[in-house]
Amino acid sequence: VGYFAPERLPDVARAAVTIHRDFGDRADRRHARLKYILADRGLAWFKSELEARAGFALEDPRPLAWTRDTDWFGWHRQDGGLHFFGLSIVAGRLDGALRRAVREIVERLRPEVRLTPRQNLLFCGLRAEDRPVLESILAAHGVALPSALPPILRQSMACVSLPTCGLALAESERVAPEVITAIQAEFDAAGLAGLEVQFRISGCPNGCARPYTAEIGIVGESPDLYSIHLGGSLLHPRIADAYLTGVRRADIARRLGPVIREYAAESAGGESFGDYCHRAGLDNLRARHGNFPQ
Ligand code: SF4
Numbered sequence: 273v274g275y276f277a278p279e280r281l282p283d284v285a286r287a288a289v290t291i292h293r294d295f296g297d298r299a300d301r302r303h304a305r306l307k308y309i310l311a312d313r314g315l316a317w318f319k320s321e322l323e324a325r326a327g328f329a330l331e332d333p334r335p336l337a338w339t340r341d342t343d344w345f346g347w348h349r350q351d352g353g354l355h356f357f358g359l360s361i362v363a364g365r366l367d368g369a370l371r372r373a374v375r376e377i378v379e380r381l382r383p384e385v386r387l388t389p390r391q392n393l394l395f396c397g398l399r400a401e402d403r404p405v406l407e408s409i410l411a412a413h414g415v416a417l418p419s420a421l422p423p424i425l426r427q428s429m430a431c432v433s434l435p436t437c438g439l440a441l442a443e444s445e446r447v448a449p450e451v452i453t454a455i456q457a458e459f460d461a462a463g464l465a466g467l468e469v470q471f472r473i474s475g476c477p478n479g480c481a482r483p484y485t486a487e488i489g490i491v492g493e494s495p496d497l498y499s500i501h502l503g504g505s506l507l508h509p510r511i512a513d514a515y516l517t518g519v520r521r522a523d524i525a526r527r528l529g530p531v532i533r534e535y536a537a538e539s540a541g542g543e544s545f546g547d548y549c550h551r552a553g554l555d556n557l558r559a560r561h562g563n564f565p566q
Contacts, residue, residue, distance in 0.1 A: 273310075273319050274330025287325035291318070301439075341470065341506040342427060343392045345418035347403065356383075356396040357406055360418040363430035363448035363473075364391030373413035377406055391429050422456045423468045425449065429482065433475025433492065442492025444475035447521060451490065454525030461529075462536035469545050470506055473498075484511045487546030488528070496521050500528065502557070503550035512546070513554050516562060530561035 276284055288306060295313070297303040310318045323329050345358040359374070366374060374393065378385060381402050383395035395406065410417065418426055431437065433444030452471055459467055472486035483489030489501035489512045497518050504512035519527050531549065534557070539548040549557060 273315065273322065273333070275332065275334045276326075276328075276330055280326070280328065283326040283328070284322065287322045290325055291321055338507045342468065343388050343390050344394065345392070345426065350396060353400075354396070355398045355400065355403060356394050357398065357403075358388075358418065359393045359395065359410075359415075360421055360426045361392050362421070362425055363428060363445045364432075365430075365445055369413040370415050373410050373415045376409050376413070380409070381406060390427075422453070423466060424456045424459065424471050425452050427468060427470050428452050429472040429486075431474045431480040437475060437480075439478060440475035440492065441477075441494055442475050442496065442498060443521070444473050444481065444492060448473050451521065451524055455488065455528060455532075458525050458529045458532045462533050464532070464536055467545070470504070486512060487544060487549070488512075490524060493517065498524060500524060502531070502546070503554060504546050505544070505550065506546075510550065515549075515554050515558060527561075531557055534560070 291309060292306045295309050296306065297308060319330060343358050343360070344356070345360055347355055347357050350356050361370070377383065377395060381395070381398060383402075384397045386394040386396060388394060398406065407417070428448060430445040430448040433440040433442070434446065451473065455471065459465065459469065470487045471490075472481045472483040472488075473490040473492075474481045474483045475492040477491055477493075479489075479491065483491050483501055485504045485506055487502070487504050487506070489504060491499045491501065493499055498521060499517040500515045500519055501512035502515040504510065515531075516527055532545075534552070535545055535548045538552070539545075543551070
């Protein structure tokens with residue numbers, strides 16, 4: 273649509289949300305997203321409406337290049353001598369001790385709280401003296417620092433699915449930690465304990481957790497049956513392809529095991545799991561590892 277300086281983001285976000293509010297389709301959920309407004313009314317209309325609501329003209333679009341594929345976990349410096357802290361919210365589920373810890377951090381330290389597109393939280397605008405307080409609150413509630421989480425769990429995303437979403441075909445958010453832990457064990461056993469791998473699971477093919485751009489994407493097909501998608505690349509416009517379908521949840525990690533072991537043995541230095549699966553070819557991987565004793 274156009275380029276704008278990062279400090280204009282709140283104005284643009286407000287404009288986009290109000291466009292969605294005023295023109296979004298509330299009668300048909302399958303046609304309810306902002307992207308359908310843009311597709312139906314056209315780019316010129318959308319840009320002009322966005323500019324009118326944001327109060328400034330967008331510049332011409334610029335080439336977009338991603339240079340990171342993780343959130344800003346842990347402590348980082350920000351402008352003004354302040355600090356921010358990125359907290360991993362596993363599968364986007366804020367409950368129990370984690371919820372109590374977040375509540376206490378917000379009540380005591382009053383940070384600016386940002387929700388990231390990867391389902392995590394940033395506590396911004398903190399002073400140096402707030403750092404030990406925040407860490408002591410997390411420790412008191414038994415919440416692990418992001419650096420202490422297994423890397424696949426730390427990077428994971430899940431859609432809400434059952435029991436919240438009426439379109440769900442299979443469990444997602446509630447079973448994500450169990451599935452991830454089993455997959456992490458396969459990486460650990462292959463000697464890849466510290467490897468960062470992007471894992472995402474959705475409860476139906478609508479893919480709200482963006483499984484099709486993950487290195488390992490799991491998509492619910494029916495109760496307890498999932499498809500496994502491999503080969504996505506988060507830094508490049510390449511999506512994952514279906515590797516296997518009709519896999520029982522309890523078998524997901526075991527079905528991935530041979531591919532993970534091949535990756536450990538055959539990948540070139542620094543090659544990501546997703547890049548390796550793409551280079552090896554899913555047909556080839558399926559031919560080598562697709563048949564699996566039930
Ligand atoms: S992916 Fe499917 S089940 Fe999950 S939130 Fe989206 S529509 Fe619901």
